[in-house]
Amino acid sequence: MKIAVLGTGTVGRALAGKLAELGHQVTIGTRDVAATLARTEPDGMGGPPFRDWHAANPHIDLAAYAEAAADADLVVNATHGAGSIEALEAAGRDDLAGVLVMDVANPLDFSAGMPPSLFVCNTDSLGEQIQRRFPDAHVVKTLNTMSASVMIDPGRVGGGDHSVFVSGDNTEAKRRVAELLTAMGHTDVIDLGDITTARGPEMYLPLWLRLFGALGMPLLNIKVVR
Amino acid sequence: MKIAVLGTGTVGRALAGKLAELGHQVTIGTRDVAATLARTEPDGMGGPPFRDWHAANPHIDLAAYAEAAADADLVVNATHGAGSIEALEAAGRDDLAGVLVMDVANPLDFSAGMPPSLFVCNTDSLGEQIQRRFPDAHVVKTLNTMSASVMIDPGRVGGGDHSVFVSGDNTEAKRRVAELLTAMGHTDVIDLGDITTARGPEMYLPLWLRLFGALGMPLLNIKVVR
Numbered sequence: 001m002k003i004a005v006l007g008t009g010t011v012g013r014a015l016a017g018k019l020a021e022l023g024h025q026v027t028i029g030t031r032d033v034a035a036t037l038a039r040t041e042p043d044g045m046g047g048p049p050f051r052d053w054h055a056a057n058p059h060i061d062l063a064a065y066a067e068a069a070a071d072a073d074l075v076v077n078a079t080h081g082a083g084s085i086e087a088l089e090a091a092g093r094d095d096l097a098g099v100l101v102m103d104v105a106n107p108l109d110f111s112a113g114m115p116p117s118l119f120v121c122n123t124d125s126l127g128e129q130i131q132r133r134f135p136d137a138h139v140v141k142t143l144n145t146m147s148a149s150v151m152i153d154p155g156r157v158g159g160g161d162h163s164v165f166v167s168g169d170n171t172e173a174k175r176r177v178a179e180l181l182t183a184m185g186h187t188d189v190i191d192l193g194d195i196t197t198a199r200g201p202e203m204y205l206p207l208w209l210r211l212f213g214a215l216g217m218p219l220l221n222i223k224v225v226r
Numbered sequence: 227m228k229i230a231v232l233g234t235g236t237v238g239r240a241l242a243g244k245l246a247e248l249g250h251q252v253t254i255g256t257r258d259v260a261a262t263l264a265r266t267e268p269d270g271m272g273g274p275p276f277r278d279w280h281a282a283n284p285h286i287d288l289a290a291y292a293e294a295a296a297d298a299d300l301v302v303n304a305t306h307g308a309g310s311i312e313a314l315e316a317a318g319r320d321d322l323a324g325v326l327v328m329d330v331a332n333p334l335d336f337s338a339g340m341p342p343s344l345f346v347c348n349t350d351s352l353g354e355q356i357q358r359r360f361p362d363a364h365v366v367k368t369l370n371t372m373s374a375s376v377m378i379d380p381g382r383v384g385g386g387d388h389s390v391f392v393s394g395d396n397t398e399a400k401r402r403v404a405e406l407l408t409a410m411g412h413t414d415v416i417d418l419g420d421i422t423t424a425r426g427p428e429m430y431l432p433l434w435l436r437l438f439g440a441l442g443m444p445l446l447n448i449k450v451v452r
Binding site: 112121157162165204205210214220225 | 338347348384387388417430433436447448450451
């Protein structure tokens with residue numbers, strides 16, 4: 001499948017690498033290719049600059065949002081939550097009509113320091129905002145409840161015995177995403193329902209952030225025991 | 227230990243029964259004893275009226291909030307979130323100075339229908355509101371992340387292999403609550419930190435509500451796998 005991963009940060013890199021490893025043709029989308037490749041300082045999470053990662057992963061293309069998404073079967077939103085709509089608008093051929101959009105972003109608001117709060121929650125969610133802005137896209141919220149390393153290698157935590165959620169209005173889109181999650185090693189994919197259910201996993205983030213703080217590491221996930 | 231459980235609903239009854247079974251002297255607190263005993267209709271969750279439950283559990287006293295809490299070593303807030311501060315004010319000898327308050331309530335807002343949203347979240351929590359109103363009480367947020375039946379009988383779900391959280395400013399208060407949780411059968415008590423961390427487990431509720439909806443039953447809990 002041709003996949004555009006929007007976002008050059010930790011999550012975008014991790015997903016792009018994993019999806020390429022699974023045999024997909026992956027292009028990473030960014031706002032400004034030249035600017036992305038020109039940066040020499042560590043990224044926001046302290047990781048190496050993108051150009052170093054790109055040099056080590058030459059099989060993964062880098063392109064502007066629109067070019068990356070031009071003929072993609074799947075668009076992955078791995079941008080910062082605050083920039084997601086803008087990135088998708090830049091990527092958005094025909095307003096993403098009929099396109100499968102896997103949204104893994106969180107609506108994090110760092111304006112009041114750490115831990116961040118959410119810029120949308122409770123009666124709305126980032127997943128819903130994206131679906132409303134692109135009403136003909138098939139938006140599926142998933143994977144936002146864990147760190148990038150756990151997203152792409154669930155076996156690193158508890159032998160992989162933990163849960164991942166999907167929320168979306170389109171059943172076939174959720175089935176395709178679940179298939180991808182299974183290929184990535186996830187063993188317990190829970191369909192929460194329509195896109196409004198994205199409020200649940202997005203509002204879980206504040207608990208995840210406290211667990212990260214209390215346990216001192218991000219290699220964790222939750223298993224829904226039932 | 228002398229325990230006052232504020233609230234006559236499903237959660238209050240369950241906790242009162244379990245704590246009495248563990249050998250504690252339990253009094254259930256209510257706003258108006260006569261009115262509580264006069265009700266003959268099912269309670270808000272469709273359970274039997276309180277007086278039927280009370281007749282079957284005569285070893286558990288019923289008293290007005292202030293009387294129930296008068297010499298209690300522990301006050302359990304099992305009232306509706308929207309009525310919690312008022313109930314604690316009614317119970318509040320010396321503004322609950324030095325009293326251990328175990329807060330298991332959720333700030334649920336049913337005004338826009340089901341599933342409920344939260345009336346406080348993101349940058350504040352019910353646990354913090356209670357602690358601010360009663361600055362000398364030792365407030366510990368816990369157990370709000372599961373249904374009453376799982377609170378008091380964790381073994382009913384996955385053999386009890388799942389997690390419960392405590393948030394509070396006072397270490398000794400959290401230790402006492404953790405001891406109680408362990409006595410109730412909980413095996414994985416995670417100390418999230420100070421009372422501001424109550425935002426995490428309270429904001430988890432919207433996910434719990436969607437899991438309840440998707441799985442069709444409330445006999446579930448999360449295990450923090452790490």
